[in-house]
């Protein structure tokens with residue numbers, strides 16, 4: 001298959017930037033939105049609501065009908081906020097064909113179940129359409145919509161247990177803008193996609209407190225150590241933590257002013273109430289959504305994640321941002337690696 005019929009479930013920054021890219025690669029694209037108003041505005045303006053007004057190609061269909069976005073599609077991409085992935089999988093289920101490949105570009109961990117986003121989709125579909133066992137692919141990595149929408153070269157990962165599906169997604173979506181690598185470590189890739197947003201909040205809080213590059217580098221590096229500890233306790237591939245979905249995405253999210261999580265953290269660090277900061281960013285802050293599941297997983301697996309825990313204490317109001325630093329810096333001193341100087 002060279003040209004595919006692609007449904008995109010979600011009309012936010014990332015959904016529209018991906019839709020634009022898929023259309024550019026010659027695919028037939030339909031974008032679903034929850035909002036009639038959004039559909040009308042996009043049809044009228046043909047502009048993606050991002051800085052510098054990237055164009056939304058005229059051949060991209062826009063709809064509020066889940067059926068239109070899912071029926072007769074080769075690939076359906078879920079890219080809503082993590083809060084809506086389960087309900088959208090349930091709504092999409094009746095219209096999915098037996099061979100439709102499902103891609104999830106949403107980054108998150110579900111509160112309560114601690115499921116990754118591809119697990120949410122697979123679990124929901126198995127309830128609604130148990131006869132359907134679709135291939136599900138996680139698409140993750142350093143990929144700000146603000147840059148992809150202007151054709152800036154970007155590398156991401158397509159991770160799946162289904163090798164053929166990962167290879168097909170790689171072939172369909174790679175081009176001169178996107179280079180897609182494959183991975184079979186789906187859980188590792190998805191854990192990183194969710195947790196890096198929490199670490200980016202920490203980097204933002206540090207910036208908001210007036211700290212500089214040293215603090216960011218420390219949080220990024222020790223944040224990767226937290227992700228690696230949790231991931232390897234789950235049996236994930238240690239290589240994943242050096243890859244695009246972990247180190248790559250954390251560098252982007254924690255260092256770029258495009259980042260919603262970084263900007264939100266920065267406002268929290270400078271003393272703004274969390275709700276106000278979220279409103280001011282005006283987009284989904286997945287680090288906040290992922291926090292409960294990240295902490296529950298770390299407790300269940302008895303993995304220390306001091307940065308994530310401190311972000312939780314700050315956003316819940318238990319610790320003031322200006323007190324968080326001393327608490328983190330004053331922790332028991334230790335070796336950087338696990339085995340230094342030990343018998």
Ligand SMILES: NC(=O)C1=CN([C@@H]2O[C@H](COP(=O)(O)OP(=O)(O)OC[C@H]3O[C@@H](n4cnc5c(N)ncnc54)[C@H](O)[C@@H]3O)[C@@H](O)[C@H]2O)C=CC1
Pocket residue numbers: 009010011012013014015032033034079080081082084088105106107108143144145146282283284286
């Ligand atoms: N913005 C970016 O550069 C990137 C975002 N992502 C991930 O993609 C996901 C979406 O992010 P953005 O597009 O930035 O979010 P956004 O804040 O721009 O858009 C919100 C998304 O949620 C959907 N939504 C809102 N209300 C809904 C409802 N009631 N029912 C169903 N869907 C609803 C919208 O259609 C839209 O897709 C997140 O998980 C994010 O981490 C991943 C890579 C890059």
Ligand SMILES: O=C(CO)COP(=O)(O)O
Pocket residue numbers: 107141142143144197200249252253258259260261262284285286
């Ligand atoms: O995941 C992203 C980039 O790869 C987007 O991160 P933000 O939500 O922080 O903007």
